[in-house]
Amino acid sequence: MPVSLENPTLIDQINALLPQTQCGQCSFQGCRPYAEAIASGAADINQCPPGGDEGIRDLADLLGVPPKPLNAKFGIHKPASVAFIIEEDCIGCTKCIAACPVDAILGASKFMHTVIVSECTGCELCVAPCPVDCIVMQPAPPSNTARSRAQKSAQAKRRYDARCLRKEMEEAEKAERAKKKKLALLKMQAAKK
Structure with missing residues (x-):
């Protein structure tokens, strides 16, 4: 909205x-x-x-x-932190990518992943889904902590909103494909009769 x-x-x-x-x-x-x-x-x-x-x-x-x-x-308030992926341990499962609410993790299935440090909010949501425990939280670098709270918050909100819009579009496309598939199946069944 x-x-x-x-x-x-x-x-x-x-x-x-x-x-x-x-x-x-x-x-x-x-x-x-x-x-x-x-x-x-x-x-x-x-x-x-x-x-x-x-x-x-x-x-x-x-x-x-x-x-x-x-x-x-x-919970308790903690110093600013960011996720870090131990690359040699990453199996490319993509579970961390799916969990990240601001799309701060890059990678592809069966390939190593990495975190865009400047975009990571430190939410820790990527840690639990990792099946090989290759994600650790580290102190945020000075470049992340130097920005004001308002700047970090606004940037994170833009990324979250963009991710939500992308997910919404993906769901609409998926529904449209399912609708077309169902329609094609109905046409095939009708042609057999």
């Missing part, structure tokens, strides 16, 4: 303050659903470990409520 820059909704404003890691640590399926839950009162402002205390303060300021400590039930 496009956001009007002149009049962003409360959900858009909350979402803009979130780190856009799409990690799910808050117990929601990404930053936007968490923003919607905060706006509706279904979630508290202190459920985002990647946002840390600074993120909680920003949300508290926006909503006019007092800040509170990060709820440890959802």
Whole structure:
């Protein structure tokens, strides 16, 4: 859903303050659903470990409520990190590629993969699916940490939105192919009668 820059909704404003890691640590399926839950009162402002205390303060300021400590039930705030693939151990299974919410991993089936460090949000979603444990988290390089939170968040949101659009188009194309295949099958069955 496009956001009007002149009049962003409360959900858009909350979402803009979130780190856009799409990690799910808050117990929601990404930053936007968490923003919607905060706006509706279904979630508290202190459920985002990647946002840390600074993120909680920003949300508290926006909503006019007092800040509170990060709820440890959802994890702890960690220094910025990025995924690193131990290339000689990578079997090219593509499970990490499918798990990455911002398309920061490159590779092809049966070939070694690599992480685009400048695009990685440090969400850690690629670590668990790896069947050979070749993905480790490392401290983010200075070039990643030098950008402001807002810049990193905006870049991650653009990449996440682009990935969602790509996935949506892939699903539509898949449905269209299935429809054509079904139609061809029906024509073949009708011709046999």
